[in-house]
Amino acid sequence: MSRFQHHIFICTNRRASDDSRGSCAGRDSEKVLIAFKQGLVKHKLSGKVRSNSSGCLDNCSRGPSVVIYPDGVWYGAVKPEDVEEIIVEHLLNDRPVERLRIAAFSAQS
Numbered sequence: 001m002s003r004f005q006h007h008i009f010i011c012t013n014r015r016a017s018d019d020s021r022g023s024c025a026g027r028d029s030e031k032v033l034i035a036f037k038q039g040l041v042k043h044k045l046s047g048k049v050r051s052n053s054s055g056c057l058d059n060c061s062r063g064p065s066v067v068i069y070p071d072g073v074w075y076g077a078v079k080p081e082d083v084e085e086i087i088v089e090h091l092l093n094d095r096p097v098e099r100l101r102i103a104a105f106s107a108q109s
Ligand code: FES
Pocket: 011, 012, 013, 014, 022, 023, 024, 025, 055, 056, 057, 058, 059, 060, 061, 063, 064, 065, 109
């Protein structure tokens, strides 16, 4: 049995500004990570849901990239203002946010 009901990985990989692949940190993913951490506290999900920064999730062109396990649901182009909706809809009501969802893995970085 897993310690956490959900585990959220937020890519905070940063590349040089002249790298054509771009990076999630270059698109403010660190603010997305902070929004998740604050949102989990706000909704009293600390200890039930864990959010972590991660390295590159290989969806760079669609970042900031977020993946939630054990569901295996991937989100792309996530902004800090999207995080409340993900927490309420996905984590609390078991309804993934379709408008932000991306295919599981396409390796198009
Ligand atoms: S830099 Fe975030 S998915 Fe690659």
